[in-house]
Amino acid sequence: MKTDAFALRHIGPRESEIQQMLKTIGAETIDQLINETLPDNIRLKKPLDLDPAMTEYEYSNHIQQLGNKNKMFQSYIGLGYNQAIIPAVIQRNIFENPGWYTAYTPYQAEIAQGRLEAILNFQTMVIELTGMEIANASLLDEGTAAAEAMALLFDVRSRDQKKNNINKFFISEEILPQTLSVLQTRSAPIGVELVIGNHENFDFSTEFFGAILQYPGKFGQVYDYSDFIAKAKNNEIKVAVAADILSLAKLTPPGEMGAAVVLGTTQRFGIPLGYGGPHAAYFATKDEYKRSMPGRIIGVTIDTDGNRALRMALQTREQHIKRDKATSNICTAQVLLSVMAGMYAVYHGPKGLRYIANKLHALTATLANELQKIGLQQTNTAFFDTIVVKTDVKKVKEIAENNEINFYYINENTVSISLNETTSIADVNKIVSIFASANNTQATAIETISETNHFPSNLARTSGFLEHDIFNKHHSETDLMRYIKKLERKDLSLNHSMISLGSCTMKLNAASEMLPLSYANWNNIHPFAPLDQAQGYQEMLSKLEQQLNVITGFAGTTLQPNSGAQGEYAGLMVIRAYHQSCGDHHRNVALIPSSAHGTNPASAAMAGMKVIVTKTLENGNIDVEDLREKAIQHKDDLSCLMITYPSTHGVFESAICEITQIIHENGGQVYMDGANMNAQVGLTNPATIGADVCHLNLHKTFSIPHGGGGPGVGPICVAKHLVPFLPTNPVIATGGEHAISAISAAPWGSALVCLISYGYISMLGAEGVTKSTEIAILNANYIKEKLNGHYDTLYSGEMGRAAHEMILECRPFKQKGIEVTDIAKRLMDYGFHAPTVSFPVAGTLMIEPTESENLEELDRFCDAMISIRKEIEASTLEDKNNVLKNSPHTLAMLTADVWNFPYTREQAAFPLEYIAENKFWPTVRRADDAYGDRNLVCSCAPIEAYMEN
Known part of the structure; x- marks a missing residue:
């Protein structure tokens, strides 16, 4: 056993467990399972051309050496980005937690x-x-x-x-x-x-x-x-x-x-x-x-x-x-x-924020005054933290860079200087000395800062803010640390148990991938710093683009889109630009299957396209004949097909190549939604199935953490003919020779967290990323088999296999008075987050275990689901006071003097033995959505502010 192999740490099941799981699902080998899951005509014929896998130790050294290529200049560039001080208590207890x-x-x-x-x-x-x-x-x-x-x-x-x-x-x-x-x-x-x-x-x-x-x-x-x-x-x-x-x-x-x-x-x-x-x-x-x-x-x-x-x-x-x-x-x-x-x-409170803002403005005013003293013209008549100075830019730039300082150079004789929270009197003295040297004058050392406001008195804020208690009580580190921990204890995260959300791929976010995010030579670089000061970033981002090209089979990648939905939109805008370059300005019809995620038609509409919905069959697959008919009907105006693969219902559709061919024959492009890419990597890819562009969710397949709903990264990978249209940025040019304008603000989007995916691919290598896919498929089929006879799986592939996720049929339980929401809430009592509820089919659960979960955790989840199925069986339509309808059960309920329920406290909170070892307590009972919508309060307020009259 190679104990220094990252794959061993990332992938949950041990080899002995894999054999046991294969026996349960009726397959001799992983290869047999994959052959029964994927159509043979889309299987890759050779391994991915990725660099050999690094160990975690090798990667740690590599990323430190790469980070040393980023130059740690003081940046006063501004333009919406300013260096900030991360309070250590927040960095340690949230950012790194x-x-x-x-x-x-x-x-x-x-x-x-x-x-x-x-x-x-x-x-x-x-x-x-x-x-x-x-x-x-x-x-x-x-x-x-x-x-x-x-x-x-x-x-x-x-x-x-x-x-x-x-x-x-x-x-x-x-x-x-x-x-x-x-x-x-x-x-x-x-x-x-x-x-x-x-x-x-x-x-x-x-x-x-x-x-x-x-x-x-x-x-x-x-x-x-x-x-x-x-x-x-x-x-x-x-x-x-x-x-x-x-x-x-x-x-x-x-x-x-x-x-x-x-x-x-x-x-x-x-x-x-x-x-x-x-x-x-x-x-x-x-x-x-x-x-x-x-x-x-x-x-x-x-x-x-x-x-x-x-x-x-x-x-x-x-x-x-x-x-x-x-x-x-x-x-x-x-x-x-x-x-x-x-x-x-919360940490600084209103007084702290005023102090920071006052100090920053005072330093800026002091800088402006001192520069004027040495004969320079400062042109902003009113300012907060940024001034504009007339000077010889060439001289200033040379001296500033020798002193490891960046300003923003508006033109050959105008400089913009934006100060920030980290700026000190010493920094201001250094800035003044640079301008004095460039203008052959002497500067006097600054010892005190100006207290005069440099904006009209009618623009001075007079209203209060942050007066709620929460912003006025946690100002010591001890207090804030305890407040953060108090909130953390109320939340179920991956560090507690498996989160089996279909389509959302809640996989391990390895510590070795996460650690570099705290390194100053990675997290403290301004996005508009000169490229020669960000060589580490440039190498990392370029390599990640290359890795994603190999994995998808495409020719080019942009990392600029900073969410999956942004990736969808970027892909469609690139397709739009391609059609326009061919003179086909009229091509604006997007075919979208009825089962598609809601962001697909929304993105198409935002890209100026007309959405035509295509039918799906009873087995969940795309109705190929309906697709063909609509593609032919709209062939003169067809822009694209938006498709998810494997499908939203968790199946590798065997007709996929026929589907993409139909679109191409009728003048359209194929956009593939990469939400389910965790079932493709190393086994097939978007290029092989005939797509022209795909977006990838780096926060799913490539291990960037979900962070409670973000950050996300949604790069797009494109075929060769679409590369020229990848997006640019007006400050630092990116993209192709016919680039569309920016999709998001920064040239490389959320560049810092791209380190995570770079680490994930670099430490797994070709064999590791492929095995991750295989085990993701194995884990899903194991759950499918374990739950067989208790729950019906709504859709399966032609040989009875699921891809990396499956949909459980829960609608018949309505005959017992049980809704799918009741199952979701009851799972909390068992220590689990619910799978995806009512998507893509209302009244169902979509389960995706990922490759990171081992056999013991899979069995715990299956035991919980089977136990809940027995509870459903014991329910009746008339009975509204049962363990499912009353879930989740809080600690307050269990310890109350009065227990007015027809089941025991043990049945409520400890229905299976394993729960006692690691009990997670929901802190509230079911939230009343209808009440909240009638009494919409979206800020901190006393209880009187939201109580219904």
Whole structure:
């Protein structure tokens, strides 16, 4: 046994267990199982061409050496990214803690109360700092949040504006360049016309439905937007403001100026730069627009006993209801990062945030004064933390780089300097000395800092913020550590038990993959630093792209999309650009199977495509004849087919090559959704089945942790003819020679967490990634066989095998009065998170165990499911007071003096022996979603604020 092999640590079952499992499912070997699962015509004929697997120790040395190629300059570049101080208590107890980073999206509220509270804190922080009425649980980055704001304002146009097709959107020329690029990408397909200009000269024409402003401007100038917003409102133009959240501790919040949407990034609230991400964007708006707001909202409700409980409000994601009528395809958030940012506000409180903002502004004012003393012109008439200086850029740049400092060079005689939380008086002295040297003058050492505000007095914030107790009591490390631990104990994560979510691939996030994220030479690099200062990153990202090319069989990859839904959209926009390059501007029809994930039609609509739904057969497979008929019918306008493989119902459809051929014969491209790529790696690939582009969920197949709902990364891999259209960035060029504009704000998206997938592939190698796929399929078929006779599997392959996941039929249990939700909640009493509920088929459970779980854990889960099946059998339609309907059972219930249930306390909380060894207690009973929607409260508030009248 090679005990230093990473595969041994990543893959759960031991060799003896594998043999036992094969015997249970009736297969002699793994090869036999795979032959009975995958169609032979799509099997790869040779191993993947990947480098030999590194041991964990070798990888640790390798990643440290690679990180040393990144140069640790002080970056005063700004442009929406600023170095921040990560409080050690937050880094150790959240960022580096699997109890937080391995949790799933909080759909099962009863076992996610800790995370939900942390996100509610984040929402409260955003609402109060921005002066708005409602905020969501974070978005991906500032650029995409701005695009979502544009889409929201377009959606909430007045009836007359819609009738008259008012479609112009004004963008201030002060907007960040990367934000402008994302807006350009997102506007054209949905019919929005962008007009870029000086907001001071805007004529408020009735041709406009909305506008977006930057506060402060991209190079630091602070404007009073009150008059602009008032005039816009008089002309039915709604205004979004992209605001620096730290500046709002000093400056008048846009909500108080009348903004309709306020958005931005919370990166500077204790989140590492990470060469561009992941960072949590914030998005706040008026209560009247809540039904059009993208993403998730955490709300307050009550549980079965009337106690306060939290849950995802408006939680049925809009794309699953509206499909191609949805205004957003957002399917994730940046939960781990929003938890950190919210906890940063909890730790510092209002006084701490004011102190940080005051100190930063004072240092900036001091710098401006000192530069003027040595004869330089500083052109910003009002600023917060960024100034603009006229000087000889060539001289300054040379001296600055010799001193390992980066500024942003606007043109040959203008420099922008953005200070940050880490800046000290010593740093300011060093900056002044650089400019003095470049201008042949002498600087006097600075010993005190200016206390004068450098913005108009009417822009000074007068309103309070963060007045709730939670932001005013945990300011010592001991207090915050205990508060974080208190919340963590309320959440079930992968460090407690298997999370068998179908389609979501909750696999091991190995410590050796995660450790480098804390290294300063990886997490402290500005995304717009010169490329020669980020050679470690460039090598790592380039190698990861190459690895993904090999795995998918494609020619090119972009890592820019920072979620799966962004990957979907990127893939479709690349297809759109390809068709347009061929003169086929009319090709806009997307064929999508009826079983597709809701983000598919939403993404297609956002890409300006017309969705045509194709039928599925009773066995769940695509109806090939219906597909053929519709492909031929729309051949003149066919853009693409969107398909998931293996299918959403967990089967390798044997007709896949015929399906892709039909699309190609009729002029279309094939987009493959990579949600189920964990069943393909090393056995087949998207290129082999005939796809042209696929997105990959690095937070699924390639081991980036889900983080409670994010970060996610959704790169796309494309065939050779699509490579020229991969997206670029306006600050640092990426992509192909005919690149589309930006998909997300940073050139390489959430680059920091790409280290995880790079480590995963590098330590597993070709043999390891292939074996991971094989064991994922073995584990799924083992569960299928163990549950056979207790639950029916809804769909199977032609030889009776599942792929890496399966759907259990639960609808007949309604005859016993039991819904699939009852099973999901009862599993909590057994110490498990529910599988995927009611997707893709209502009333079912979709189970995916992943390769990381060993035989003992699989058996525990199966025992729990079989025990629940017996409980279902004992239920009756008339009986509403049973162990399933009353689940989950809390510690408070079990220890109460009164027990008014027709079953024992032991049956409620300890139905099987293993539970006593490691009992997980849900902290609330079932959350009342209907009550929460009737009484929507999405911020920290006293109980009186949400109690129903």
